[in-house]
Amino acid sequence: MVSKNPKIVAFCCEESGMPAYEHAVSLGLDLPDGLKVVALPCGGKAETGYLMKALDEGADAVMVFACYEGNCKYVRGNIRAEKRVNYLRERLEKIGLSPEKIVFCPVAPASGQRFAELVQREVDTLLGA
Amino acid sequence: MIIAEQKPIEEILEMLAPHKKILLAGCGACVTVCQAGGEKEVGVLASQIRVARQEAGNPIEIIETTLTRQCEPEFMDEAKDLMNDVEAVLSIACGIGVQLMAQTFYDKPAYPGLNTSFLGFPEEHGVFTERCAACGNCVLHLTGGICPIARCSKSLLNGPCGGSQDGKCEISKDVDCAWQLIYDRLKALGKLENLAEIIPPKKWITSRDGGPRKIVREDLRI
Amino acid sequence: MKSGSNLEKVFEKGVFAVTAELGPPKGNDVKVVMEKAKHLKGMVDAVNVTDNQTAIVRMSSIATSKLILDMGLEPVMQMTCRDRNRIGIQSDIFGATALGIKNCLCLSGDHQRFGNEIDSKNVYDLDSIQLLSVLKGIRDEGKTLGGDEVEGDVKLFLGAAANPFGDPFEFRAIRLAKKVKAGADFIQTQCIYDMDRFREWMKMVRDLGLHERTHIMGGVMPLKSGGMARYMQKNVPGITIPDEIVKRMVAAPKGKGAAEGIKICIETIEQLKEIEGVDGVHIMALEWEHRVPEIVEEAGLLPRPS
Ligand code: SF4
Ligand code: SF4
Numbered sequence: 001m002v003s004k005n006p007k008i009v010a011f012c013c014e015e016s017g018m019p020a021y022e023h024a025v026s027l028g029l030d031l032p033d034g035l036k037v038v039a040l041p042c043g044g045k046a047e048t049g050y051l052m053k054a055l056d057e058g059a060d061a062v063m064v065f066a067c068y069e070g071n072c073k074y075v076r077g078n079i080r081a082e083k084r085v086n087y088l089r090e091r092l093e094k095i096g097l098s099p100e101k102i103v104f105c106p107v108a109p110a111s112g113q114r115f116a117e118l119v120q121r122e123v124d125t126l127l128g129a
Numbered sequence: 130m131i132i133a134e135q136k137p138i139e140e141i142l143e144m145l146a147p148h149k150k151i152l153l154a155g156c157g158a159c160v161t162v163c164q165a166g167g168e169k170e171v172g173v174l175a176s177q178i179r180v181a182r183q184e185a186g187n188p189i190e191i192i193e194t195t196l197t198r199q200c201e202p203e204f205m206d207e208a209k210d211l212m213n214d215v216e217a218v219l220s221i222a223c224g225i226g227v228q229l230m231a232q233t234f235y236d237k238p239a240y241p242g243l244n245t246s247f248l249g250f251p252e253e254h255g256v257f258t259e260r261c262a263a264c265g266n267c268v269l270h271l272t273g274g275i276c277p278i279a280r281c282s283k284s285l286l287n288g289p290c291g292g293s294q295d296g297k298c299e300i301s302k303d304v305d306c307a308w309q310l311i312y313d314r315l316k317a318l319g320k321l322e323n324l325a326e327i328i329p330p331k332k333w334i335t336s337r338d339g340g341p342r343k344i345v346r347e348d349l350r351i
Numbered sequence: 352m353k354s355g356s357n358l359e360k361v362f363e364k365g366v367f368a369v370t371a372e373l374g375p376p377k378g379n380d381v382k383v384v385m386e387k388a389k390h391l392k393g394m395v396d397a398v399n400v401t402d403n404q405t406a407i408v409r410m411s412s413i414a415t416s417k418l419i420l421d422m423g424l425e426p427v428m429q430m431t432c433r434d435r436n437r438i439g440i441q442s443d444i445f446g447a448t449a450l451g452i453k454n455c456l457c458l459s460g461d462h463q464r465f466g467n468e469i470d471s472k473n474v475y476d477l478d479s480i481q482l483l484s485v486l487k488g489i490r491d492e493g494k495t496l497g498g499d500e501v502e503g504d505v506k507l508f509l510g511a512a513a514n515p516f517g518d519p520f521e522f523r524a525i526r527l528a529k530k531v532k533a534g535a536d537f538i539q540t541q542c543i544y545d546m547d548r549f550r551e552w553m554k555m556v557r558d559l560g561l562h563e564r565t566h567i568m569g570g571v572m573p574l575k576s577g578g579m580a581r582y583m584q585k586n587v588p589g590i591t592i593p594d595e596i597v598k599r600m601v602a603a604p605k606g607k608g609a610a611e612g613i614k615i616c617i618e619t620i621e622q623l624k625e626i627e628g629v630d631g632v633h634i635m636a637l638e639w640e641h642r643v644p645e646i647v648e649e650a651g652l653l654p655r656p657s
Pocket of ligand 1: 260261262263264265266267268269276277278279
């Protein structure tokens, strides 16, 4: 069961996801209590093992915030991350779980607003709102 | 190397249904390279199984390990202590590894987590193709270094059959015709005359057809 | 005479030979065989009985061959390497010849992926060229592949297939030479729509002198409709259909497609008769056996020698 305060682990690329998160904080936007942010040097570091492990250890959802296509500092890290997310989404479906428990979210560094919205949307999805 | 892929998770969950505590054992050799049964895959699969069982209200405890190699008896020791604590082992090594586990830890079930697929290599990242069928009597010297046994859909020794077109095999446009490849390579080597000779019926006795195979090397025995 | 079969005799006489094809039923319904055979009787010199063609399970080619033999037709029993190993093949040949079957066409066989048992295990213990050499050894030396004496006297007229339209094109005539060397007394080709390519291939065949060592029969198959022509052009491996043939088929008025297909087929036969080294025609009109008589008649191939 998902509690009213779902636990969300956000893996954030230091080039986009992290600055977007910090921007959201600096704007004083609402972020859920259950949000845990993990910084990665690049979206490409979002290994399938980490993402799955997060769910395994009790997270209700995992979000991967990385750069938009074409913006990755390491060329293809974001594309890899998205492919891995899709691979894990399939694995979740196979065990009867919602694929929405793992999502890939491209963001720009200065888009705190979008960051907060995406997190809120994920919470709503989890709560079935 | 040996190429394998993970079994469908449904099948794995069904095998593990009677168990509450297992060892999930990967292998550091071939299946690590083809990313089906190495340390990373152990991690993902263990998490996936735990989440699935948790969700089903029937949690399972999984100890994770990756042996240096599961296809040699001397490395079995690496799993010995861990095996004491579990009911069964799910091995994501090739079929050889699973069997060695079964043989070594005789009183506990060993389940296969992979389908051992073929002998081949990664043609490009994420694409693996078959190269050898271990027929026990290699003919690569006659066929330009391209194996007709493993790579021709009909294992023809005097190909190509009538279905070869535009370099592709009759079974699918995604499969290269091995005999077109053989022809091209022999042509490049200036050895087309090889193909004018009839290759006689193969002695399949050296293949699986001769029964389980065994090699004894007296020089190596102690 | 290697076998004394009717087909062999027709070639000996130097008459342009005619064979057709008969697909056994997907079950044991003898009536189906009889119905198809009825149309072919007196129209052709021998009838090819397919061996689980396109890997679809059907009545065995041996049994079907025996059935039509009893009806007074001469079978060319097809045998593929897909479904039997060398033990089964040699045993079946003993049985077939004991039943009076005198012609055998050696094929590798379509892969089972095309058929209705795609999960099956294929055999391919031998390939078609090796199969020819094994049967030749049984006939000429009285020895099985393993070297045992054959009890009795196996008389067989051995055939093989050739595909002038497969790739690599430059190698196709050389491969035919291997088949002739292995023992092919006659050859039936894949169906011909691309006459230019066929002529080119025949030239290579003649340059190797193969037309003097074997009897080559050109394969023809009447197209049934413009849709079928288009489908085959795109999807059937090992068959090439030139655009102008497809255009002719597509342009045929509604309800006249079949007639156009038969017309093209007859024209092809007329051309084949004129090509040096072509000794006959093989008509593949599966599930259209009843249209064979008109093709044979209009192509001026009647009456058949008795
Ligand atoms: S001929 Fe036999 S041993 Fe050689 S590559 Fe092919 S299957 Fe392997
Ligand atoms: S098309 Fe080529 S690879 Fe396929 S079965 Fe024929 S010879 Fe073998």
